[in-house]
Amino acid sequence: MSGPSSNPDFSALLPPNLGPLITSWLAEDTPSFDYGGFVVGNAPRSATLFCKSAGLLAGVPFFNAVFAHLNCEVEWHFKEGDYIDPSTQGGKVAAATVTGPTRNLLLGERVALNTLSRCSGIATASRSMVKIARDAGYKGVVAGTRKTTPGFRVVEKYGMLVGGADPHRYDLSAMVMLKDNHVWSTGSISNAVAEAKRVGGFAVKVEVEVRSEEEAIEAIEAGAEVVMLDNFKGDELRKVARSLKEKYGKRVLLECSGGLTVQNVGEFICDDLDIISTSAIHQSTQHIDFSLKINH
Secondary structure (H helix, E strand, C coil), X not given: CXXXXXXXXXHHHCCCCCHHHHHHHHHHXXXXXXXXXXXXXXXXXXXXXXXXXXXECCCHHHHHHHHHHCCCEEEECCCCCCEECHHHCCCCEEEEEEEEEHHHHHHHHHHHHHHHHHHHHHHHHHHHHHHHHHHCCCCCEEECCCCCCCCCHHHHHHHHHHCCCECCCCCCCCCEEECHHHHHHHCCHHHXXXXXXXXXXXXXXXXXXXXXXXXXXXXXXXXXXXXXXXCCCHHHHHXXXXXXXXXXXXXXXXXXXXXXCCCCHHHHCCCCCCEEECCCCCCCCCCCCEEEEECC
8 A cells, every 4th residue: 555645636626516427327327216225225334445456546536426426425545546456455455435325325336336446447557658658758748538438538537637647638629639531621731720720719729630740840830739740650750750849849749649558658759749648548448446345
């Protein structure tokens, strides 16, 4: 078990009312009769949340919100962002105690566990990716992507933050990212950037995905603030990034993306890159194993 977490309280970022989201999760899991809940009744009981695999604890606000909605209370024995390693403590660690009506404990069990497990898994993968990049000498931003699960984005982006990764843009309204389909639909990079600038105004950054140095130059000259070098790797990536930084300096942020994983991140490390982004920290990530057991 690690000491107290130095992570900031990211729960302050969340909307003040998670109610509709929590309600939708619970309604999906119990759309009509709760047969098991009828069996156990409403007598007050306590349950222990066990962590059974190593990783960062993340998703505490969502876990709390699920049980608060069901009139249950949660007492945590760790702080969000702490690393828990059950292998050093007999295979499982008591991470929290939940108290409330027995039926409600079981109503919230699977929804809360699924959310906590996935969020913690993403935080753990994010922390691992950031550490690998830092150990390789990279000083820029390690970011996730928008390839998140519909309806679950707030949880997944939150997990990235707890793990120390940048969540990148949150949605289509957060910033303009012009990809190949935008360019093909408007005829050119310059046309696409001009249209984006016209409606986005001064407050919205424009990023353009490019496949060559020539396209990058066109995007920058058209006014793009961020250029994504898509599927560039190794020497080609370093050469193009160096050339663009020598020409434009801080006028543009350079991002690379496309196929970046824990195994190959070294191919993307480059001092001239401001951002490396990947979906590997939140797609197909290993969940952290948690269980909730009624105390008896």
